[in-house]
Amino acid sequence: MPSPKLEPLELPAEERRVLRGWVRRRKTAQALAVRSRIILPCAQGGTVTAVATELRVSRDMVSKWRRRFLQHRLEGLVDEPRRGRPRTVSDDQVEQVVVRTLESAPPKGDTH
Numbered sequence: 001m002p003s004p005k006l007e008p009l010e011l012p013a014e015e016r017r018v019l020r021g022w023v024r025r026r027k028t029a030q031a032l033a034v035r036s037r038i039i040l041p042c043a044q045g046g047t048v049t050a051v052a053t054e055l056r057v058s059r060d061m062v063s064k065w066r067r068r069f070l071q072h073r074l075e076g077l078v079d080e081p082r083r084g085r086p087r088t089v090s091d092d093q094v095e096q097v098v099v100r101t102l103e104s105a106p107p108k109g110d111t112h
Contacts, residue, residue: 007070011043018074035065035077042066 011019019036022028028036034057041051048066052059068076 006048006066009039009043009066009070011039015074016040016043029079031079032077035069038062038065039069039077042069 019040022036023033023040025033034055037055038051038057038061041054042048042062046054048059048062052062055062065077070076
C-alpha cells in the first residue's frame, strides 16, 4: 500500500513499454536500466521501502528517481549533462570519419 504522502505514479502504456524495453535491452546503460526497474514497481503501487528492498538499493535512490520521473517523465531518468570541458568534435564530424574509414579503399590495396 503506497504511503499517503506520496504522489501517485500513473504510468501510461507507452511509457511502460519504453521502460520495459530499457530493462530488457542489452545495450542499455546499467544506470538507466536500474532507474527503469525502480519506476515499474512504483507505478504498481510499491512503497519506497519495498522497492528499495527488492532491488537492493537505498530508499534515497528510489525516492530520487521516483521524484525525477514524476517531474520530467522519461527524460528525467536519462543522465544530465556533466560539467567539464565542452566537446571539441561534433557528432557530424565523428560520423564523417567513420563513413570515410569504412567506405573508402585503402591506399595501395593494403588491408591493415
